[in-house]
Amino acid sequence: MKRKKGVLVAALAAIVAPLAATLPASATAANNGPVLPDRDPAHHRDAADHRPPPWTPGFIYVDPQNTIESGIDGHVSFTVFGRHLPPAQEFSLSSPSLDAACSGLQFGNHEVPSDLNGRFNFAGFASGCRPGVYMIEATEGAARVAAKSAAAMLAASVGRTYFARVVVEPPRP
16 A cells, blocks of 8 residues: 555656646745736737737729620629728728719719628629729728718818729620
8 A cells, every 4th residue: 555655646746746847936835826927018018019900901893894885875884892991991982983984874972881801892883884994982981071070071081092993895796
């Protein structure tokens, strides 16, 4: 029995000794206090410098970029995609150049929210359009600023504007 007890104590000592050697001084019984995280700013001064930004500058694009008019009426349809944009943000989509080139239904202004991943999809349509190259604009925060009073609107700044190009081509024979 004594021999089993000696073997058990030796095995326990072999397990506990390396653990006790690796414990920090603040965790030993001599401190008699709780184990607290290291709050020394010198050890953590670079932590904030290595954080990724909350979002990276994103982009919008149109698919198909070269849109062929359907029929002789100049109807065009395309999808505007937003990617890597600020999450949960309102964007105002517009295309003054495309609106000027279309005699029928114009692209107009549309409020589109980005999702929590900074993405949106919007189906655009216009009719009576002349062939050409036109810009689609997505301005962040435009709806929020437009809802403010005139004085507050002057002080507030609208966020970034993103651009995409759409090419309207004549119908193919």
